[in-house]
Amino acid sequence: MKLQTVIQAMNRIAPPQYACTWDTQIGLQIGNKNAEIKKALVTLDITSALVNTAVKQKADLIVAHHALFFRPLESITLHSPLGKNIAKLIKNDIAVFIAHTNLDAAPDGVNWTLARRSGLDPQKCEVIEPTYREQLYKYVVFVPAEAVEAVHEAIAAAGGGYIGKYSDCTFRLSGTGTFRPLDGAKPYTGRQGELAKAEEIRIETIIAEEKIGALLNAVRARHPYEEIAYDLYPLKNSGRTYGIGLLGRPEKNSQYAGYKKIAVASGSGGSLVQKAWDKGAELLITGEAGYHDQLLAAELGLELKICGHRETEEIVVPALREKLKTECPELAIL
Template sequence: MFANGQTVIQLIEQLAPKHIAMENDKIGLQLGTLQKVISKALVALDVTDEVVDEAIALGAELIIAHHAIIYRPLAKLDTSTPAGKLYEKLIKNDIAVYIAHTNLDVADGGINDWMADMLGLPAEGRSSLEDVHTDKLYKLVVFVPKSHHEQVLQALWNAGAGDIGGYSQCSFNIEGIGTFLPGNSAQPFIGEQGKLERVQEIRIETIVPSSVHRKVVQAMLKAHPYEEVAYDLYPVDLKGRVFGLGRVGKLPASMKLRELAEKAKEAFEVPALRVVGDLDRDVRKVAVLGGSGSRYVSRAIFAGADVLVTGDIDYHTAHDAAMAGLSIIDPGHNIEKLMKPRVADWLRRELQQRKYATEAISSQVETEPFHFL
């Protein structure tokens, strides 16, 4: 059985939730419909004519890309323009386009973490270069008959409740007496219509992040035996999980800037890269940022990084960084292509786990616009 488009995207949004994207980022469904069966989903960095041709040849009904094809509202759709021809080709071949951009950058286990992994930065001790989203926290309180206490508690935890900092499965539980009087239309799990009932119940309190609060409530209601469940959900001041752009971490040991540049060149599979700074300088604290990083040089300096690995550094920003003592390795914007096999592999595993026959395929088209001579 093939998955439909909505199911495929629900899985992608587990990896890269939309709510953690930067404000006004162009993400989500940009063209076509998800209300159809998907036999093949193609994962690409950019949506170019060549990528669309690849999707057509494969028989893919969906392209999941990192870079948007529509950046601003369209005043008209002129199919004589290059962009218009691209949209026309997609529409005529019934290929939908879905974009995961800064939400995939920011996500735990997303592009910036993949970059850090490839450069050898240990996961422990990593921090974000810039915080962009903090999950609001809610406290969930629910009253459960003693016989179903563990069942409901496990359902809450499995759905994502109970995480506080580095701790999981956090809850507070206290016994008491619950009372209720079933009416004539009620079908009580415990008790009888028209008779006041007193039940040994346990009050469960736990923390729920806003990103999963609907999922947690649904799981709780499904696991709870009562026809009408008594529960409260209210916001708390406790700071939730922070999602950020870029990563900063320390190499296991210092190395020369020249060595790190060579390592980046090999890891990101680029024929050349640009380096700012003394090649024989020792570096250890490294900041990484996929895409264009000129605006984040000051952030890297503030974080105490020795070197920033990012793309699209302009001439004057390079001078400013050098004067401030920050080295830069610029392997180009296109290194974000590393997302193609990783997103495809992740999606393939999730689909197979759910017994779907839908294929997730990594695009083989090279979309680097520059030639290196």
């Protein structure tokens, strides 16, 4: 499959708009989007050992959480570990794709995985530091009765009609549609120049802004009309918030059941001490925290559990492999 197709799948798994604004090193760091990809290697870090493995295993793509290079490159010197890795990757036609803070924030991403491990239900958690607020739209489409189920399926598959833990949320109303096919039209029913009336179902649902393009394409593929009548209304309903760190009440059977509210922040989450405290957390589970963050936590009375940067993040790798496998079944994933 084309690298571009894998990129689109990754962008559905970890939408780039969820990333922190400073995190500009996400997406394709090395590679040609038109290249053919057969084998991908999913990892936390791109080390020299990992690059050697990718070469040995004949991988075409490395998907990593931490960027290969964080700053703009001033030189690629082949005596430095980074330069050597870049050269080796390019010589062996291995592309590099990064999902960093967007993967931290994504559903089933790093913080969701860490939250589940810590006895929290991520669906019920509050985000500590929001990076993206979903804009919701009402989508209304008019469909002849015989195509209703097909269009419904298309809407649901494209991510329309999700409300909390419910999918397929729509409302259907039947009525009469009118139209007059003009010169050159190829109507599904009715004749050119004549006013036509058709029994139609109005399907209405809710959709997040970033999924509208996919929804319109999916409906276009299943709706029988030459011209599809539809409306999109921006809503004032607040959509889901995505971001860094989660907090909530631990499940009754978890090891943290004694706490009213706990927070998790993967990687270096020490900077979230104050915000986690302000939102009522009694405990913050994170990967690393600097001296001053630890001092602040002690002053506030916020308990800190520091579990290691890698330990709080590598747990996402198996979950990411599974998601990518589902999105790209023809791709071999290591």
